[in-house]
Amino acid sequence: METFGTALVGFAALFAGLAVGSGSLAVRWPWLAVPARHALHAATLLLAAATFGLAQAFLAHDVTLRCVVESSDRATSPGYLLAAVWAGQDGSLLLWTALVGAALSVFVEGRSRSGAEPGEAGRAAAFAALLVLAFASIVLLHSNPFRPMLRSHPADGLGLNGLLRNPLMVVHPPVLFAGFAVVLVPAALAAAALVRGPRDVGWVAAARPWALAGWGLLGLGNLLGMLWAYEELGWGGYWGWDPVENASLLPWLASTAYLHAATTAERRGALLRTAAVLALATAILPVFGTYLTRSGIVASQHAFAETPAADAFLRLLSVLAAAALGLLAWRWRRWGREAPRVESLASREAGAVLTVLVLAGMILAVAAATLAPLLGRWFLGGPLQVQPEGYARFMGPLALVLLALTAICPMLAWRRTAGRRVASAVVVPAAAGLAAALLQFVAGGPAGLEPTAGGRLHGYAVFAFPLAACVVVAAASDVVRALRARVREAGGSWSSAARWLAAAGRRRLGAQLVHAGTAVLLAGFAGASYQQTAQGMLSPVAGTGDAAASTLTLGGYRLTYLGARDAATAEYEETQAVVRVDEPGGAAYLALPSLRRYRSGTVRETAEVAIRPGLLEDLYVEVRQFRGAGSAPAAYVRAHVNPLTSLVWFGALALLAGGLIALWPERAARPGGAARRGGGGLTYAGLAAGLALGIGLWKGEASAALAATGAVLLAALWQGGRATWGWAAAREGVPDASRSGAAGPPDRSAGGPSGGGAADGAADAGASRGSPDAGASPGAPSDPGEEP
Incomplete structure (x- = not known):
């Protein structure tokens, strides 16, 4: 495999070099653009073959390869053998190089099919192939995953990092x-x-x-x-950080x-x-x-x-x-x-x-x-180290400014905005922010928790929750304004207006969902100001009879250490701490944090935590040490109450979902108000793949998660290729501006005609456009494709 794999990467570099040469000459001899494109595709296929070959070497436990020995062993499960392919620096660089080739090949093919001039297509192929050549050369000369293992090693391999x-x-x-x-x-x-x-x-x-x-x-x-x-x-x-x-x-x-x-x-x-x-x-x-x-x-x-x-x-x-x-x-x-x-x-x-x-x-x-650290050595003669608290000092204020801008900008029009229009649009979001601030003041923080940072509430948390409420309500208000305007202009029901906006305004909907998700995410970060921690060396309650020596209390939770028990698999042995958790509402459950000792790997002992997720807070329990022999050792247990962690995950998912909605093309408008489908099947495929990814990760099924991720990646590449081929321009009847030589787009003030190029969604043709008044209503709903 070492010779075959190295040859694949070497030939990929060779074909990339040929693509660079022929693509560069296509400016003078246009017929060379075609072989340049084909040479780039050949390089990409060879890199993909090399990556699959490396994966097969891991699955087959080919211990003649150095990276296989260093990152896996025969006890490693198949899912983690795939992770081992990119766990090392050599395999990860090969994967990156193959993905670079795939993305650039789709891009170059798309430019060619969109009707680009041969010289332009050749230049695109040459530039893309130059990048592929650079990455492939680094793999071949400095980070070859197919290097043979020349020294003695364990017969089964060293194993994957725990x-x-x-x-x-x-x-x-x-x-x-x-x-x-x-x-x-x-x-x-x-x-x-x-x-x-x-x-x-x-x-x-x-x-x-x-x-x-x-x-x-x-x-x-x-x-x-x-x-x-x-x-x-x-x-x-x-x-x-x-x-x-x-x-x-x-x-x-x-x-x-x-x-x-x-x-x-x-x-x-x-x-x-x-x-x-x-x-x-x-x-x-x-x-x-x-x-x-x-x-x-x-x-x-x-x-x-x-x-x-x-x-x-x-x-x-x-x-x-x-x-x-x-x-x-x-x-x-x-x-x-x-x-x-x-x-x-x-x-x-x-x-x-x-x-x-x-x-x-x-x-x-x-x-x-x-x-x-590097700048300190250069200018101060010694390394500097910025702790996580240092990052928070400057990132917190910047995040607050970003939240404020996210709340305000959707209310503004292009060019300039009449003050009275902004004043009318800001009333509801400002009221929501004021209500959130008042609620926070009365409750003393999220879920009534007291701040833990030196007994005072961080300035970030003081402002993050009201500003986040402003952003979410402003985003919702913008969508409501668009629906109300559609009902007023075209008649019909609110449900028909919603269908119209979902078909012809995905860009706008996606942008507002991204803004709302960002606000929720940053509000979740503020929950870290209220984190509570308790820790101590606990003895099993049955062995001491002393409840105080066996118990931790924090945030209304009572954690009682009952003892330890051992478990083992083919890959590891572990000692679990059995901890009974009494929740504030009276319910109880067993948490089983553990110390896991893998039989192989560069990091063999890991702490496996027990997390009880909740809507308002997570309970996070870990065991750091066992002391004593036998079946009842003492355990050093640490527990955290992490408020609003769920907002971080929900906000991030909303943010990514908004990006997916904005990415998928809007449906072209028809004179009668109906909308033709555009990319709907891929939309559903992407959403289904995302759902499968979430289920796979939730259930711990690595293969399902990998398959869903592959579907997401293929869908993203396919959609990017379709857009690059000029599909969006063709469905709107808009010429590709990159080939038209236009100096710039027409002036689009709020309430004026929608536009923005081939990838910009078309507005409904039957909607009233209004006049390009400089003081038009903020976020004019007659332009559903508008992205704030």
């Missing part, structure tokens, strides 16, 4: 790597627009489905990582900022330069994060050991950053001269500018804090 034996690790890395791959497409389109020269917003519309898919995959990957940390790391939280966590958060923040800038560029032609910067940054940040995790320059409990591939990624990072800066510097002045200006602070353009600035501040702050 912390990675979790069903979430079967799906978390592939989803994250898929997100890293997909965000390369908007960057490629931005780079191509910069190379062409004229200020052209057409690339923004073409990039939209890819940007949304990449944003959603990155968000889902981060969510799965949070769930894994909550279950496996045993400290009672889900985000520790570890450098590896930050490396996956930064591209998602950049992608979020890009979507806001791109929406403004589509609607008004403003922020186009900013959109290009953010598209390129979103693609470069994963390479930056990979360098951090593989170079050893920052300490992390998730990072790999220092590897020769780190130097290669540093060179790739330098080349990508230099190329991006060069292109931006080349076209910056020209694009700036042609850009429309923000006319009023009371406009949606101004809100988008402020939102992008806040998100950029988050990116810079997190990056600087992550690099603090």
Whole structure:
């Protein structure tokens, strides 16, 4: 397998090189665009074959390969053998490279089928193949997973790291790597627009489905990582601001900022330069994060050991950053001269500018804090370390500003907004925020809990709940305004208006659901201000007869240690602490936290926690140590009451569901008011796959979770390809702006005609459009495709 696998990667690099050469020459000889595209597809298929071959080597326990020996053994179950493929740095890089090839192949094929000029198609193939060649070369020269095992080793292998034996690790890395791959497409389109020269917003519309898919995959990957940390790391939280966590958060923040800038560029032609910067940054940040995790320059409990591939990624990072800066510097002045200006602070353009600035501040702050050890050595002669509390000090205020903007911006119109219109729109959300603040003051916090941070309520928690209530109600109000306007303009019932909005306004619905989910998520983060913790060395109640020496109490819960019991499987042995939990309402149950000792692996002992999830709070119980022999050892038990953790998960799921709704194309309007289906089957397939993913993770079925994740990834790639092929433009009868050479979109003030490019959903043709009054009603409902 070592020779065959290495040959597959080598031939993939060769075909990618051929695609680069022939695609570059297609500008002069257009017929070369076809072999360039086919060579890129061949490279992608070879990389996919190499990845499947590596997976087969793990499933067959091929101990002639070094990575198989280091990350698995014969006792590892098949599901975790798949996780072992990307548990090591070599296998994970091969998977990432294969996904890069898949995303870029779909993109290039789509550009070709959309009728792009052969020269343009050849350039797209050359650029995509150059990226594939770079990644494949790093795999081949510095991180080859098919290297043979040359030293002595256990006959069964060293085993998988115990912390990675979790069903979430079967799906978390592939989803994250898929997100890293997909965000390369908007960057490629931005780079191509910069190379062409004229200020052209057409690339923004073409990039939209890819940007949304990449944003959603990155968000889902981060969510799965949070769930894994909550279950496996045993400290009672889900985000520790570890450098590896930050490396996956930064591209998602950049992608979020890009979507806001791109929406403004589509609607008004403003922020186009900013959109290009953010598209390129979103693609470069994963390479930056990979360098951090593989170079050893920052300490992390998730990072790999220092590897020769780190130097290669540093060179790739330098080349990508230099190329991006060069292109931006080349076209910056020209694009700036042609850009429309923000006319009023009371406009949606101004809100988008402020939102992008806040998100950029988050990116810079997190990056600087992550690099603090390195920066301290450079400038202060010694390392600095920013603790999680330090991150909270600057991220909390920025998150509050972001919440405030999210509440206000949907009430603003494009260009400028009449004050009386804003005043009328803000009444209900402001009342909701005031009611939430009053309720919080009366109750003393969520569920009546007292704050635990030094006896005072954090400023973040004081403002987060009222602002979150404002955002949720503002989002709901915007949807209600759209429904009311439809009923008034077209007649009919509210149910028919809802069907119309669901068909022709998915972009608007998705955006509002994303905003509401973000608010709920950030409110859930505020619940950490009320976390309660109790811990102690407990003796079994039957052995001492002293209830005080066997009991912990916190938050109305009473935990009594009853004793310990042993369990074993083929993979591990464990000692469970039997803890009876008496809940505040009088109910009782047994919690079984344990210390698990795996028979193999680099990390052999793990603490398995017992979590009792609830709508208002979770009870989180862990055992850290057993002392004494026999059947009744003393146990060091630690318990946490984590308020509002459920809001974090619900908010994240709502946020991702909103992105999925916004990604799927809206139905084209017909003169009679009916709507033709567009992508409905894929919508249901994506939702079904998401449901299967949730059930698989809930039940701990790694295979079901993996299959559902594969369906989600294929659906995202397929939908991105359909949009790139010009399907959305064809169904609306709108020419592809990227080929028309248009200098910018028409002026779209609120209440004016809908538009925004090929990927922007069509509004109902029978709806009254109104006049492009600069002071039009905020969030004009006659434009269902409008994305706040």
